[in-house]
Amino acid sequence: MFQRRARLFTILGFEVKVDISWLILAVLITWTLARGLFPYYYKNLPAATYWWMGIAGTLGLFLAIVFHELSHSLVARKHGLPMKGITLFIFGGVAEMSDEPPTPKAELRMAIAGPLASIALGLFFFLIRVLGKNAGWPVTVVGVVSYLAVINFILAGFNLLPAFPLDGGRVLRAILWQWKNNIRWATRVSSRIGSGFGMLLIFLGAFRFIFGDFIGGAWMFLIGMFLRGASRMSYRQVLMRKALEGEKVARFMNDNPVTVEPSITLEELVNDYIYRHHFKMYPVVENGKVLGCVTTKQIKEISREEWANRRVGEMLEGCSNENSISPDTDAVKALTVMSKSRNSRLMVVEGDRLVGIITLKDLLGFLSVKLDLEGEEGEAAGLIGASGG
Numbered sequence: 001m002f003q004r005r006a007r008l009f010t011i012l013g014f015e016v017k018v019d020i021s022w023l024i025l026a027v028l029i030t031w032t033l034a035r036g037l038f039p040y041y042y043k044n045l046p047a048a049t050y051w052w053m054g055i056a057g058t059l060g061l062f063l064a065i066v067f068h069e070l071s072h073s074l075v076a077r078k079h080g081l082p083m084k085g086i087t088l089f090i091f092g093g094v095a096e097m098s099d100e101p102p103t104p105k106a107e108l109r110m111a112i113a114g115p116l117a118s119i120a121l122g123l124f125f126f127l128i129r130v131l132g133k134n135a136g137w138p139v140t141v142v143g144v145v146s147y148l149a150v151i152n153f154i155l156a157g158f159n160l161l162p163a164f165p166l167d168g169g170r171v172l173r174a175i176l177w178q179w180k181n182n183i184r185w186a187t188r189v190s191s192r193i194g195s196g197f198g199m200l201l202i203f204l205g206a207f208r209f210i211f212g213d214f215i216g217g218a219w220m221f222l223i224g225m226f227l228r229g230a231s232r233m234s235y236r237q238v239l240m241r242k243a244l245e246g247e248k249v250a251r252f253m254n255d256n257p258v259t260v261e262p263s264i265t266l267e268e269l270v271n272d273y274i275y276r277h278h279f280k281m282y283p284v285v286e287n288g289k290v291l292g293c294v295t296t297k298q299i300k301e302i303s304r305e306e307w308a309n310r311r312v313g314e315m316l317e318g319c320s321n322e323n324s325i326s327p328d329t330d331a332v333k334a335l336t337v338m339s340k341s342r343n344s345r346l347m348v349v350e351g352d353r354l355v356g357i358i359t360l361k362d363l364l365g366f367l368s369v370k371l372d373l374e375g376e377e378g379e380a381a382g383l384i385g386a387s388g389g
C-alpha cells in the first residue's frame with residue numbers, strides 16, 4: 001500500500017505525496033457526495049451540478065487533510081524532529097516521522113496540533129457558510145462549504161479517539177509517558193486501547209453488514225482492521241527502536257560475506273553460489289573494490305538460455321542507499337531501509353570497500369532474544385512472523 005505514490009507538490013518544505021489507494025477513496029467520496037449526500041440535502045438540481053459539487057467537496061477534503069497533517073509536521077519540525085513529508089492514503093493522511101518525539105510535552109503538542117487545526121478550519125468554513133447564506137450565495141456553493149465545515153469537525157473527532165496511533169491515542173500516550181516516565185509502558189497501554197477500538201469497529205462493522213448496511217459496515221470493518229494493525233505495529237516499532245537504540249550496523253554485520261567476481265557467468269552464479277548458499281543478493285567485488293550487487297530478482301528477468309552467455313558484470317546494480325549502508329549507521333536505520341526497499345540483505349560499505357553484509361534475519365534474531373529476555377515474548381514472536389524472510 002505504501003509503494004505506489006505520486007508526488008504532488010511541496011509546501012513549506014514538506015513534500016506532499018498521494019498513494020494510489022487515496023485515488024480510489026477520492027472516487028468513492030465524489031460518488032457518495034454526488035449521488036447521495038448532496039441530492040439528499042439540496043433537491044432538484046441537475047445531475048451534472050451534483051457531480052461538480054462532489055468534485056469540489058473531495059478536493060476540499062483533500063486540502064483539509066493536508067492542512068491537518070501540515071500542522072503536525074510544523075510542530076514536529078519546531079521540536080527538531082526531521083519530517084520527510086505528508087502522504088495521503090486510503091484512511092487519511094500520514095505525516096512521516098522518522099523518529100519518536102523527544103519528550104512527552106513535544107509529543108502532546110505535535111499530536112494535538114492536527115485536531116486543533118481541523119477544528120479551526122471547521123469553524124472557518126462554518127463562518128463562511130453563515131456569511132454566504134446571508135449574502136444569498138448559490139445553494140451549490142453553500143452546500144459544499146457546509147460539507148467542508150462538517151467534515152473538518154468529523155476529521156478532528158475521529159482523530160481524537162484515544163486509540164494509538166491516532167492523535168488522541170498519542171495525547172494519551174504523552175500523558176502516560178509524562179506520568180510514569182516510561183515510553184514503552186505508555187505505548188503498550190495506549191496501543192492496547194487502540195487495538196481494542198479496532199476490534200470494536202470490526203464487530204460493529206460486521207454487525208451493520210449482517211443487518212443490511214453493506215457499504216457502511218464494510219468501511220467500519222476496514223477502518224477497524226487498519227486501526228488494529230497500526231496500533232500493534234506502532235508498539236512493535238517502539239520496542240524495536242528501544243531495543244536497537246545506540247547499536248550500530250557494524251555490530252550485527254557478517255564481516256566475511258560471500259562475494260562474486262564480475263567476470264563469472266550467470267550460469268556459474270546460479271550453480272556455484274545461489275544453489276549453494278541460497279542468498280538472494282551477492283555483492284560483486286573486483287580487486288578489493290565493491291562494484292555493486294546482483295540479485296536473484298535480476299536473474300529471473302533473463303531467460304534461462306542466456307545464462308551461459310551473460311556475465312554478472314553486465315547486469316550488476318550499483319551501490320545505492322537502497323542496497324547498501326555504512327557500518328557506523330544506527331541499526332534502526334538498516335531496518336527502515338530494508339522495509340522500504342524490500343531488500344532483506346544490505347551491503348555494508350565504507351568508501352569503495354565492502355566491509356560486510358547485514359541481514360534482516362540477524363537483526364530480528366537479536367531483537368527476538370533481547371525482547372524475550374525483557375519479557376516481551378509475544379511481541380518477539382510477532383516480529384519474526386512479520387519478517388517473512
Ligand SMILES: [Zn+2]
Binds near residue numbers: 068069072115159167
Ligand atoms: Zn492527525
